[in-house]
Amino acid sequence: MGRLILLAAIALALATVPMLGNPFWVGLTMQVLVFGLLAVSVDFMIRQVGLFPLCNGAFFAVAAYTVAMLETGGWPTVAAVPAAIAAAALMGMAFGISVRTGGVYFILITLAFGQMALSVATSWTALTGGDNGITNIPYPAVAGVGPTDLSQMFFVVLALVGLMVLVYARIITSQFGLTLNGIRDAETRMVALGYRTVTRKYVAFVISSVFAGVAGVLYAYTNQFVSPAAASLLVSVEAGLMAILGGSGTVIGPFLGATVIMGIRNIVSAMVPGWPILMGLVFIAVVLFLPRGLVGLTGRIKRARP
């Protein structure tokens, strides 16, 4: 209950951002929410299942591209959005064979899958607009009603991300969530208890792809353009960093991480010439100095528990 109040308070505080009247902050906060949701999808795999995927940027991008293509092709939002999420889920089902492996193998294989998606985005020009991407994506509208400016879009994003966070919180404390934790802790024991663990990891992977897909949909609508930058490896890598950096294993962690990373990208970058070095140092510092328990695998942190 306390957690719910905290979330409500944060949502309320964020709702005041458009009142500052500065679209820079509105736009940046929106990006933090969107990439935070992407980080949630990665965090789900890291903390609940114990696998680190490097292809969630591909789910993110495929959903964003689908929305872009359909919306600019005249489809209504009510059809474009489900189609986009379905596209991400389908890709998740295809890439899901990677859960047959584990550990390092899983990381490397998902990385290669992500690169495959990127190479399609840049070279299949007729469909994806190539390097230029797809522009002029309208704001979403249901039955003619929808946001008409950045501030209104902000509230749409806030509401949807908030909803996804609640859904997520429910999933990780569900029966299924508990069985995933069991797999993460001791897969051989889960097998000995009779569970089909690979199937469960597969389902978790697809759930993760759906969350990444929703983030991709929001990304397309908020940015109003999509380019191959959305599918780059660094999107997946930085989403992982956001998840770890945020740390606590709560739903808020990934958003905290997203705040720091987006802050470096968009605010610190204006002050420090070699800021990618700083980004690298953040990666290193997170690994070395943040409590080692923050990684779900070492099992030192208190997790969200029933």
Next chain:
Amino acid sequence: MTHSIALQFLNGLSLAALLFLLASGFTLTFGLARVVNMAHGAYYLIGGYLGLQVVVWTGSFSLGVVAGGLSVVAINFAVDRTLITRTKGDPLLQVLLTIGITYVIAETALLIWGGDPMRVPQPDWARGPVVLPGDVFYPRYRFLLIVLGLAVAALLWALYRLTPMGAIVRAGVDDREMTEALGVNITLLFTLVFALAAFLAGASGVLGGAFLTLYPHAEWDILILALVVVIIGGLGSIEGAMAGSLFVGLIDSFGRWLLPEAAGFMLFGPMAVLLLLRPQGLFGRAH
């Protein structure tokens, strides 16, 4: 037609030779110490740039290759001792850490050498084409690279399979604790293997920089290819690195020739199918 096939075959081999040099170090490090070091791409890049600098100063290509290799040995020693050991074998942390190291190294290289593509000057004795039977012209440099790749592969294989040290490394790959129980100084062994891997990565940067050029983001381009090599071949296996390099090199050259639009799929598609059938790769061990 046969002319083109011969040419593409050689092209595949020359890329395979380069990839083998990079991937064999990666795979050995992983096999022995379970360290996944994504900074290998950055090692390739920084080794290439430093080697280039030495070639420019001394005029000796060979010195440049050695210097590129040795400088990365030093870098890797520092990185390993101060940073990687602190990840305590957690692959997630290792991946994040070594990607962070990649950012730092690549951006530093960018600040020093700038963003324009640079090419390591080829030595005089490797310039120009060789003429092969059937009137096939092939660059002497690439031809020598293939020879070097084969030589290093043979040497590594012999070290790995035929020498006492190789036997210990293989035992270490299989069961580290047992090797330690045998009273082998495993720390020294690790240091040697790490040094060898780092040397190969740095030297391959100089060798690759002489025909693929060095440029920002080269670290990722080459790392992805090397990762596909080890995924296909199987982590921790020298034979796997050989097979994977050949596969990736040949697929890349024939794919670009026959099906240029689908070159990306040609590389990743077979990899996905292989994973479905054999998740541990061609020569990897089930885990």
Next chain:
Amino acid sequence: MSAVLEVSGLTKRFGGLAAVDDVTFQVSPGEHCVLLGPNGAGKTTLFHLITGTFPATTGRIALFGRDVTTMGAAARCRLGVGRTFQISNVFPTLTPVQNVLLAMGGGHDGGWSLFRSGRGDRTTRDRAEALLERVGIAEAAHTETASLSYGARRQLELALALAGEPRAVFLDEPCAGLSPAERSRVVDIIEALPESITLVMVEHDMDVAFQVARRLVVMNRGRLIADGSPEAVRADATVQEVYLGAA
């Protein structure tokens, strides 16, 4: 009623070494059967073959009358087998109650709901706590398992084997490393198992074995060398020679 466990001509080779060599025996419903043997006798390998941790080289295994030789470990467990591991294999970051809740759902590969809470309903939770009470760790039911003592984790291990209401339990040295007090507690729990549950247990410790067993199967160097009531085995000359004599 057919045998709970039927092993015939079972062999497992590692390289040239036969860890289990042409073993044949049956366990009937309700039997309390203990596999006994010195270190390296092959009893743990046999146990792994039966539970499906790794495949047999040759031979056949049947559980409850079904051939399971090529079946995966999870599928065998779903037939109604609860097992323990020699080295505690519990869920360290979860609480003992969550451990047991997971174990209760495993038999039917349950727990698929994304929205029903993982805490389970009142009755399930009560059953889980009752089971923890039975194995003697009720007071730690809601602390993190990683913080439990070694003995408590062994007891939790036993609870996991029993939680799925199995028809048979396979225990791999459940008393290893326990204090005498903890050991007698585990023995009590095992002896109190209802008649309907078949027990197959690997044991290294003679005292425990003779206390629990109603039937002893003795192995040496991968082969069965004796099979019968504790009294009969104690009197067996071969057993005395290779095992008891050495002890």
Next chain:
Amino acid sequence: MTARHIASAVIIAGALGFAGPATAQDDPIKIGVLLPLSGGLAASGEDALHGFELYWNQAGMEAGGRPIEIISADTSCNPDNAINAARRLAFNDEVDFLVGPLCGHEGPAVAQVSGDTGLPLLLVPAAADSQTKWDRVPTVVRTGFSSSQDSHPFGEFLYNDLGLRNVTFVGQDYTYGQEKTLGAVRTFEALGGKVDDIIWVPLSATDYGPVLASVPSGTEAVVPVVVGAHRNRFFETWFDFGYDRRFQLVGLNLLQADALKAVDDRAVGLISVAQNYSQGIDTPENKAFIDSFVEAYGEVPSYFAEMMFTTAKWAHQAIDAIDGDVSDRDAFLAAVREAEVVGPRGPVKLDEYDNPIQNTYISRVERVDHPKLGSVLMNVPVKTIENVSQFWTEDPEAFLARGPYQR
């Protein structure tokens, strides 16, 4: 460097929300410049910024009676960063107009901010055709060039001047490469030339050995349209494999000034590039530009630097024309549209679609003695085609109806 530090300080203040409104006549005119200052294209971004700063320094950092303040922001060639950087310049720094960005795919992102806010954008050097054709934004004018603009005369040059009839193109497989390649293919074929093959090379390609082995043997000449590090890789592989003995090499996009740094005398005599600028243009404006740039930064300016230099001059003329009152954005845009500017690249003015009408230079590499730099390789025009429109000789509406160049 000092200017950058001052600019950075201003950005920090702006980011923290301390920047006050700037309307009075003696307040500076703030120009927001969006360029990649980190990442792989940082060198090009720096070079472009140098060109911009060089002009304003020469102009005394003043226009229309008001001081000029340049605020640069790093986009890292990433549209997500570019959109935030543009908003930051617009709302935190409250710049009067925007200049940039460099990378093609950042163009739409920045144009969108311009469209949303009404803040004028001088689009340069990003070259995507669509932005002055199908996806125009009323507040955006281009001061650089469109991808296919210089390709149209180049296609005719291949046929008429070089007398080629059968050629093979090697095109970089992304938007700029496709537009630049297909523009030349179109005019070459219209004259009756035959394109034997177009070999598309993805940006991810590392090795040109397999690419060049695919060149059909009967072709007369190979025309590369490759970018970034691909240019030098193409060049080296060409000579390594001895293709120079088999085919003629005619660069449409091969060796710009930055790529010339890493090649040797094998390049001398090659047709290297067709573009709206060439370092060897023989005019007083260009000579003065080259000399002052070499003086200030110690190297030959790239075409990025020239484009930003001329853009600055363009903005200067427009600001003067409205007496420094840039707060009237419509008046400023109208002044930009009316201006006729003579830059190092020659005379420039906008067409009806807000794209420059300017010269196309087809360049050849020559070894040139520069008083400061000594003997250097430099691009020198072999043919100048004057007043080239983005639609070439075609009716704009017919061109637009045909749609974008896509493979």
